[in-house]
Amino acid sequence: MNKRFSTKGRIIFHVDMNSFYASVEMAYNPDLKGKPLAIAGDPEKRKGIIVTSSYEARAKGVRTTMPLWKARELCPNLVVLKPNFPRYREASKHIFQIMSSITPYVEPVSIDEGYMDVTECAHLGQPLDIAKHLQKRIKDELDLPCSIGIAPNKFLAKMASDMKKPMGITILRKREIPEKLWPLPIEDMYGVGEKTANKLKTLQIYTIGDLAKADVLHLKNLLGINGERLKNRANGIDPRPVDPDSVHEFKSIGNSQTFPYDTADETELKQMLHQLSEKVAERMKRKQVVCENIQIMIRYFDRKTITRSHKLHDFVENKEDIYRVAVDLFLSHWTGEAVRLLGVTAQHLVEKEEMSKQLDLFSYEHEAKKEKLYRAIDYLTEKYGKEIIQKPEAHDDDGYISTSFQKDFLDDFKHKE
Known part of the structure; x- marks a missing residue:
């Protein structure tokens, strides 16, 4: 087996940018720092929908998918901007360039998150020191905050990066799973959506710990092969490599x-x-x-x-x-x-498993009118603290959800010297 694909003794980072769109706008215009900021569909219209918001705005109750009129009621001094996708893509490219300067084993997942395998980077210091250096460099060079999860595999690293935001660094070791991971509600587990969570609850599975201890045959009968996969991850087992290709x-x-x-x-x-x-x-x-x-x-x-x-x-x-x-x-x-x-x-x-989509501004408002999707977006926002959704299993023929995340920028950081 290729050394970098080994599943033993790995050190994996999950780098997750904090309030990415809003943070990029603040970096571009420092006058916005410290102010409640929202990126919205049409700032000139009351019917606009919030795409993302700064932590200052979130503290006032402003949330993704919230109608702009409601956001302004909660936060009268809210600063609202239209999204600038080229600006966000350019920032993303530089983020991945910085990550790839530490290790060639970088796997972008979306415009604002990716995995790194730093197993072979002992010459750069301890994993925590490498993470601090990376976080500081992204902040110093791009003026953008990020959270980093450190773990022996991708699933645990992803869960760890969500535990402290913004500008957090969290280490999640396998021996800490019963204490830090198992008490969490099943909805908080990465890879478990609303439908899957509801199905698991029919088996009296309400926490990640319940899933870790559940009968694998019952899980496979309920969810197919994904049932076994989720049980393994709840027990800290995830052999997936960080694969740049x-x-x-x-x-x-x-x-x-x-x-x-x-x-x-x-x-x-x-x-x-x-x-x-x-x-x-x-x-x-x-x-x-x-x-x-x-x-x-x-x-x-x-x-x-x-x-x-x-x-x-x-x-x-x-x-x-x-x-x-x-x-x-x-x-x-x-x-x-x-x-x-x-x-x-x-x-x-x-x-499909790795695809994390950013909302297209215009179709976003169209789709948000649909109550079922609105609830799903709100659920994912609360779960992940970021503006990502999964494509619905069905939608109107004239409705679509598009994305500012295109694969072409994933190559940019590799080719630019």
């Missing part, structure tokens, strides 16, 4: 099919695209990934071949969404000539 592991998933005869029949061509989209969706489901780019290939009767792709507003995974994009691409670029082969490929794939 994980974001690139899944390049694409595609299927193509040659017709038994060349055809220009639009109905037949659409049927083939639907079949191909279904196959791609099935493979994506098995690999537990979503995609943000769809590509089609058209090979004509004379073997002339073209490929066309479309970058999506949101990550998709089901056959209907894939087919809709594929057929639109096809009808936009098909010459009307007979086709010999068609192909559909899902590109820019991301593992």
Whole structure:
């Protein structure tokens, strides 16, 4: 086994930026420091929605997803700004550059958090000293606060980073799990959403400790393989490596099919695209990934071949969404000539387990009107203390949640010297 993928004696950091958007704005304009600040959809309109807020604003009761009018009632002197995603992406790039200057084993998770494996960094000092140095450097160079969790694996490091904010550093050792982790409510466990928590409660599992001691067969019957995985993590077992290449592991998933005869029949061509989209969706489901780019290939009767792709507003995974994009691409670029082969490929794939999405400002307000999603966002905000959500399992055809977190910036810190 590759040394850096060893699961024994590892030292893992989880670096989590504090109130990231608001902190970046304060770093850009120091006059905002110490003031209650919120990033909101449309500061000029009362119906705007809070995207994130500073700790000063949170102290007044201002919360993510809160209507702007309510936030102003709670905090009349609230400073409200529109989000500046290019500014946040640039800050994120520099954060990961600093992290990678300590160790090459950096795994970005989202625009404002990532894992580091510092097992081989003993020459830089003790883990706590390395964390203090990293935290100080990010604060000194970028004027941005962060919290760092230190643990022997990714799950425990993630849990540790949430224990002290802002500007906290927390060490969580396996021997401390019964004392520090097990008493926490099951909803506080990373990887346990509202639906999973409700299911676990049917087994009388109310705390992380209850989960750690639960019967694995009952858990697998209830949650499948994820039940066993969650039990292992509740016991401090998480063999996942910090893998800098994980974001690139899944390049694409595609299927193509040659017709038994060349055809220009639009109905037949659409049927083939639907079949191909279904196959791609099935493979994506098995690999537990979503995609943000769809590509089609058209090979004509004379073997002339073209490929066309479309970058999506949101990550998709089901056959209907894939087919809709594929057929639109096809009808936009098909010459009307007979086709010999068609192909559909899902590109820019991301593992669902690791995907943490930032809300797109405009669709955010549209989606927040839906009570179920509103509650989910509020729940996750309270749980993680940051502006992340998971994509709902179903939503209106005209509704979507987009993201300012695109994978292209993950490479930036590696290539900029």
